Amino acid sequence: MGRPAHLFVDISAHGFGHLAQVAPVLAALTARLPELRLTIRSGLPTDRLQSRIGADFTHLQASSDFGYVMHDAVSLDLAATAQAYRRQHADWDERVDGDARLLHGLQPDLVFSDVAYLPLAGAARAGIPAIALCSLNWAELFAYFFAREDWAATIQRQILDAYNGAESFLRVTPGMAMADLPRLRAIGPIAALGKDCRQALHAQIGCRSDERLVLIAFGGFDKQLPIDAWPAIPGVRWLVPQAWQVKHPAATAFEPLGRPVADLLRAADAVLGKPGYGTFAEAACNDTPLLYLRREDWPEQDFLIDWLQVHGRCREVSAADLLSGRLRPVLESVWSQAAPPTPQPSGADEAAAALLPWLTRVGESRPGG
Incomplete structure (x- = not known):
């Protein structure tokens, strides 16, 4: 040997x-x-x-x-x-x-x-x-x-x-x-493919089966959002980083849930983040709609966005709407999109x-x- x-x-x-x-x-x-x-x-x-x-x-x-x-x-x-x-x-x-x-x-x-x-x-x-x-x-x-x-x-x-x-x-x-x-x-x-844990996750969080979960994931960099001041969106629950210490009644920290990020992303009804390879590829391959905030002068993002517009469901969100929490229209827009064939992570x-x-x-x- x-x-x-x-x-x-x-x-x-x-x-x-x-x-x-x-x-x-x-x-x-x-x-x-x-x-x-x-x-x-x-x-x-x-x-x-x-x-x-x-x-x-x-x-x-x-x-x-x-x-x-x-x-x-x-x-x-x-x-x-x-x-x-x-x-x-x-x-x-x-x-x-x-x-x-x-x-x-x-x-x-x-x-x-x-x-x-x-x-x-x-x-x-x-x-x-x-x-x-x-x-x-x-x-x-x-x-x-x-x-x-x-x-x-x-x-x-x-x-x-x-x-x-x-x-x-x-x-x-x-x-x-x-x-x-x-x-x-x-x-x-x-891309990592998440396990289907949607029903178990809803039960763990204690939300209704018809509530929609939106995962906020900015990929390893600090991007504190003023979620505590966001208006409530009926039927939407935010999954947020624990470090943000969010007090919003419709927000739940996702790390204490003890689930892999890919499982959370697959179970979510949408993910909110920045253009980055991991988030974009995993959103597309797990058939999860994505809202993204453009990065300032980052040339890779155009390749990612162009690809996701063909292979996934996505919408850009403005910095002003993100700060104010005016996200209901863009969420409804991305949820109304027809889903393309899911790409395979070969x-x-x-x-x-x-x-x-x-x-x-x-x-x-x-x-x-």
Whole structure:
């Protein structure tokens, strides 16, 4: 018997969408390789990772990317982001060397990143194959915001070199164009499918069977809404984050319910959030209507919105209506939409199939080598 294959996984803590993409892939992969050893590096809390990832793993509590510095869930701090990029790349070679030493010590058979580029550069330097996966990449977003800055060219080249040093970049549907990544491979949507717990959830909350539940989920960033001041909407119950300490009589904190987010989303009659991959893909694949507040100057959102308008039911909500709680008209509008065919989340199995050859030949020559 040979040793079990070892996969090093790097999951961005920039929101929860990266975890939402990776977790179904790991589930599909460990179903095929039950003995697979997982080492996960992420700035997300261990319990958050465990809530999505069913397999055992070793957690390295650290972030190898920062994505973008945010004022809140929908607005960027570009000045702070520029400073963070310049600081990260001021000693880029030393950072890459540090990751190469870490990976050399851990000896994984494959590095899998969503969507930090530092571990890809470190893996290349350590001679370890790597695969990236995401609906976006930091190189394309960096170019969108900073390409015209006189300090940006070297950083942009270093980011692209790191991504292009990977064996492939699995672009999840819906995703950005990524024209600068020649090793791009498009795969289907990735989404967790929730269990049908609607009746049990209504009983647990203590609401009537004809009441409609609206889940408020802004994907890992603070976006406190003045729900206490919202007018009541007859027949609507809000499921809200516990940290908001909402006192509205029609609001219930969802974390104490003890149910996975995907189950809550499937049971809900609508979800309210921002354009983000996890929320959009899971809403479509669980056939849950979605209301979204546009993000300020976030180029990925147009790809997500265009896709959801074809494959799901959705409506934009204005910031003014969101703050005032004037949501009844937009809820009635999205509930009146005809449901399109529900998309199938084939991307997790496709990604697992792409990773598998690197993990089933432990001790042999690597694929493509």
